[in-house]
Amino acid sequence: MGLMLPQHKYILDILTRAGMLSCKPVDTPISTSKATILPNPLFSDATRFRQIVGALQYLTFTRPDICSAVNRVCQFMHAPTDSHWAAVKRILRYLRGTTSHGLHITCSSSFALHGFTDADWAGSVEDRKSTGGYLVFFGQTPISWKFGKQRTIAHSSTEAEYKALADGTAEVIWLPYLLTDLQIPSASAPIIWCDNLGATYLSANPIFHSRTKHVEVDYHFVRDRVTKKEIQIRFISSQDQLADVFTKPLPTSSFTAFLFKLRVDPPPSA
Amino acid sequence: MREKIQALCVKRTWTLVPFHPSMNVVGSRWVYKIKRRSDGSIERYKARLVARGFTQQEGIDYSETFSPIIKQATVRLVFSIAVSCGWKIHQLDIHNAFLNGVLDEEVYMKQPSGFVDSALPSHVCRLHKSLYGLKQAPRAWYTHLNDFLLSIGFRASKVDTSLFIFSVGADICYLLVYVDDILLIGSNSFLL
Numbered sequence: 001m002g003l004m005l006p007q008h009k010y011i012l013d014i015l016t017r018a019g020m021l022s023c024k025p026v027d028t029p030i031s032t033s034k035a036t037i038l039p040n041p042l043f044s045d046a047t048r049f050r051q052i053v054g055a056l057q058y059l060t061f062t063r064p065d066i067c068s069a070v071n072r073v074c075q076f077m078h079a080p081t082d083s084h085w086a087a088v089k090r091i092l093r094y095l096r097g098t099t100s101h102g103l104h105i106t107c108s109s110s111f112a113l114h115g116f117t118d119a120d121w122a123g124s125v126e127d128r129k130s131t132g133g134y135l136v137f138f139g140q141t142p143i144s145w146k147f148g149k150q151r152t153i154a155h156s157s158t159e160a161e162y163k164a165l166a167d168g169t170a171e172v173i174w175l176p177y178l179l180t181d182l183q184i185p186s187a188s189a190p191i192i193w194c195d196n197l198g199a200t201y202l203s204a205n206p207i208f209h210s211r212t213k214h215v216e217v218d219y220h221f222v223r224d225r226v227t228k229k230e231i232q233i234r235f236i237s238s239q240d241q242l243a244d245v246f247t248k249p250l251p252t253s254s255f256t257a258f259l260f261k262l263r264v265d266p267p268p269s270a
Numbered sequence: 271m272r273e274k275i276q277a278l279c280v281k282r283t284w285t286l287v288p289f290h291p292s293m294n295v296v297g298s299r300w301v302y303k304i305k306r307r308s309d310g311s312i313e314r315y316k317a318r319l320v321a322r323g324f325t326q327q328e329g330i331d332y333s334e335t336f337s338p339i340i341k342q343a344t345v346r347l348v349f350s351i352a353v354s355c356g357w358k359i360h361q362l363d364i365h366n367a368f369l370n371g372v373l374d375e376e377v378y379m380k381q382p383s384g385f386v387d388s389a390l391p392s393h394v395c396r397l398h399k400s401l402y403g404l405k406q407a408p409r410a411w412y413t414h415l416n417d418f419l420l421s422i423g424f425r426a427s428k429v430d431t432s433l434f435i436f437s438v439g440a441d442i443c444y445l446l447v448y449v450d451d452i453l454l455i456g457s458n459s460f461l462l
Contacts, residue, residue: 002353141350178344178347178427182347183442
């Protein structure tokens, strides 16, 4: 039961445009092998790269599973290289195997909001900026997600996680306002799960002052909201961290498990 | 194409006025599209008259162009509520949506090719309604729809301006606007 939101035809159209309709499917959208920083020749057809990647962005509406992979290639729209094109082809091969998957909106018994935030510290090989993101669930359905490179460089993994937490907080603060407008009684304060102990401590208490005094003030609105009891922040182990799928390339086994939790399902068999 | 011109006339999109050198006249074009069914067979041929909005000048031909779009999170949230509560979801489509928007600015356009008035060939079209391609077309349409919905009792959401809510007693109905695609979701099918 529930509602499936697949973009089956759209995926096939993209694959046709890219001439990848008969490619060999793979299980994950990102290769787990380390990215190289070797100088790479520029991709010969940048326009084609931009067209395909631009089309893929519209697919992230129903496919949180490719959100991070698409974001990674989007960062090189201005000057794509051959290895970036290889990454795009990897996403297309993954889509070839999952054309009829879609976001599955199921009946939830609870109307509670909970979010996951995660970041990888200095994950970008080009400029050592961190990437982070959040994933917000309403009951059992993921409704909002974002993943992207952070604008400033983080001194520590805690700082990177704390920034991701700030982004996630902004989102879970906004959603209850929306629920109020929709006249849906909201349950208890939204919970955000974060897998960095330092960041969870920091949200409750201004400790580690010497190492975090440079953290910009606007990020500290997290602490403000926690004090006002508008949100709760709890620690979660990295294995159960759902936003993990956004920040790092995962091997097939754990990726498939995430796919199930992200509610990206194949169509129900007839 | 004739159908389209008729639609344009019915909605009083423009009136012909004599040309004056101080006017910035934008060009127009016909855009054709073949609409196919999902099996690839041809459903109908579609013609659309578009204004060449890139020749418009800011401050003269248009001022504000911003038009809100529904947030993805809102759509998924409302879907999730609808599924959990077992509500019906309806989809609406507005024909020639942009032609309903009323223009605040004075915009002049060349007469469309193939349909030049033989009695007044040197006249230009003074546009009253927005036309596809104009910079302010989406905004004019949104404003028009917004005014209409508010007049029939809808309330615009404060946090997502493309979401409209209508409630009577315990029944509630949400209206989500994505330019000219509209989703209507509600607890009471009679209300819808």
